[in-house]
Amino acid sequence: MTTELEEKYRRLMQILEAMGGVVVAYSGGVDSSLLLKVSVDVLGDRALAVTAESETYPAREGAEAIELARRLGARHRVIHTEELAIQHFADNPPERCYYCKTELFEKLLGIAREEGLAAVADGSNVDDADDYRPGMRAAAELGVRSPLREAGLTKADIRELSKELGLTTWNKPSFACLASRFPYGDQITAGKLQQVAAAETLLRGLQLAQARVRHHGDIARIEVDPSEFELITEPSNRTCIVAELRRLGYVYVTLDLRGYQTGSMNEALDREAAAQRE
Helix, strand or coil: CCHHHHHHHHHHHHHHHHHCCEEEECCCCHHHHHHHHHHHHHHHHHEEEEEEECCCCCHHHHHHHHHHHHHHCCEEEEEECCHHHCHHHHCCCCCHHHHHHHHHHHHHHHHHHHHCCCEEECCCCHHHHHCCCCHHHHHHHHCCECHHHHCCCCHHHHHHHHHHCCCHHHHCCCCCCHHHHCCCCCCCCHHHHHHHHHHHHHHHCCCCCCEEEEEECCEEEEEECHHHHHHHHCHHHHHHHHHHHHHCCCCEEEECCCCCCCCHHHHHHHHHHHHHHC
16 A cells, blocks of 8 residues: 555544544445445444435345445445435436435435434545536535545545455446436436346346446447457347347447446536537
């Protein structure tokens, strides 16, 4: 571990210790898993992991989160959220994540009060400021802390520190809510979420490092790392992917030649903003 990373790690522990008690918004992903690990190390039973299960996350993600929390010896609660019941979420405006996170954080703040814990924390890191993330505004408005970001940890730092601490999530692919697969303004429904989840489960079976299925009506736009194009286009894999995605309801199956892009649906917002400036 580099001296710089050691300093950030010490800073993270100091931030958590000063909190005295924390509810961790825990998804089982790379960031929140590190936050939970260090929170348990520093605060013990004064740290509580809370995982929200809903239609916007595949069941496997919740199962993996539960298992890791158990291995970490963390206190853990699972709550159920119904994002599709929030009209502002289902309508899928650019601020969709703001409404989702507002509801989630309000629930976590209620749990923190019940448990007598001083703070609620999420896994946002320094790099998150480089993308469009309305959920961060919800966190700021409600006083939710982001200890990883406060400690100056980047995504690369988090992966390296996770590896040093023995977390199996250190190289886990990033995973965003399934709602991020739809263009803004495209109504989100349970059926569409299930369609995307099934399509990505198929791709997951190919052991791809990272894969997204962006939903454009009848079109499935597959994003994978360019280094894995050959795996996708290998004749037997290609035939299987096309057949299965058509069975799921897609008419056209495409491969995005730019490859996997974090937050690729935000590019339409960037173009719109650029056009307004001209």
